[in-house]
Amino acid sequence: MDLGEFETDNSVSCRLSSPIPDLCKNEDCCLGIDEAGRGPVLGPMVYGICFCPVSKKEDLKALKVADSKTLTETERENLFMKLDEAKSYVGWALQILSPNTISNSMLQRSKYNLNALSHDAAIGLVRYAIDSGVQLKEVFVDTVGPAEKYQEKLSQQFPGVEVTVRPKADSLFPVVSAASICAKVARDHAVKGWKFAEDLGDVDTDYGSGYPSDPKTKSWLLKYLDPVFGYPQFVRFSWSTAQTLLDTKAVTVHWDDDEEDGEKAAARQNNTSVLSYFSRKPSHGAHPREPHRFFSERKLQSVDTL
Template sequence: MDLSSFEMDNSVSCRLASQIPDVCRTEDCCLGIDEAGRGPVLGPMVYGICFCPVSRKEKLKELKVADSKTLTEAERERLFQKLDESRNYVGWALQILSPNTISTSMLQRTKYNLNALSHDTAIALVQYALDNGVQLKEVYVDTVGPAEKYQEKLSQRFPGIEVTVKPKADSLFPIVSAASICAKVARDRVVKGWKFNEDLGDVDPDYGSGYPNDPKTKAWLLKYLDPVFGYPQFVRFSWSTAQTLMDSKAVPVHWDDDEEDGEKAAQRQNNKSMLSYFSASAGGNDQSQTHKTHRFFTERRLRSLNTL
């Protein structure tokens, strides 16, 4: 599993995939879908698919694949190696959704919650398999939201494919267990090898499980909260845990009334408007001040604009 493409820019989503076994292009296949890292406030969420010929899906039982949550990290790594060694009839694909992708999606103006993001990611992965010639006849999915509605949605999107959506599918269907293992192995490796683009010095790697109710995770979030710019991109800043800490510990921000022009309001209060900081660096009227752009903007590849 080569994670270099994601590590080059861990602020965006990234797809990884194995080679498509030749047999999957000629025989009817089954495909399982599962995710890893839905709940944590730290790190990415990874969606995975695994597929193989229907005639060989019982072979997955011989590999003793199981729900990744019931396995140790070493067991998951060992089973992923077995799946990789079975590449002549097993294929997989992953979508790594960075914390930044998750949070910016959820906080955009048009409502786009985590369930919708999960559904769209799963659909895109199934479509990827079809586009690459996998002869899908059966799809098994661990449910996100009401199982019946999700199953109906997938069945309408992929007519001619038998779709089964069930809670705990990762413990019921070996092909979903295999997808679960692929997704969890990828997330574990990404989190363990996370490269911080922010200048944080020697980052404390002891952030616990990454789940909001973990005391170690809460302590880590408090330690690395910048009072002005918030969190590094390792953190899902849309999570209520992160927002609560920012509200209580970060510098408060006052937004002028939308009905009053921001420039005029700033002048009335003898303050500089937020816009003035951008216009100056973009070649605006105020050229007397020179200042270095804060790393928050350079790390996110943000730049000033003269016009909208």
């Protein structure tokens, strides 16, 4: 699977897709939706759709697609190749949600939780299929939140399409299993081939499963925690695991607010004001420090006067 477009800039989300089979533009089609990487603190979450003509359901089933979680990595890769080879009647599309996108969305002022982000990704993919000419009649999807509410939401978005939302849909409907395989293969490739924008030297890529409970993942998070700038963009910094480590292991600063002057409040709490970072001068004879990439990327520089 070629993720070149995402790898060019993995700080933002990206949509990838196969060609639309002509058969899908001329016959009634079914479509499955599933995701990979919802729970990990590392790497992207990938939403996938797979679609084929209703008349080809048995052909899709004959490929022996199954829930990606029950398959080995090699089995998933082989099944994805089979799906790709069946391009005369099978199509797929992916929405890769970067860790940066996930965290920025969840921490924005207006509430936008992971369920809402997932719903919007799924809706966007279904709309993409319809806009691309797929004659969509049936949609099958694993539940995110209450199944009834999700099904009603999708039905309202796509009138005339029969929507079925079921728990464990990836093990019940082959077209959802196929979507699950596409999403999981894409996430595996994205995690393995992650290009770090940050200068971390020879990065240790033995970060385990990426799930917060994994000891290897915990160890990696501790190793690559910058005490001032936090984590590389590979980490979902909105996850409680990352937040807890930042709170306990990173440098504590006091942010200015309207209630109390930042410098005075910091001094009272025996703390460091964030403003002091900008005003700090190099000691006599010392070479000025190169600015962190956070500032150079944003064209920020210190000034003495306004």
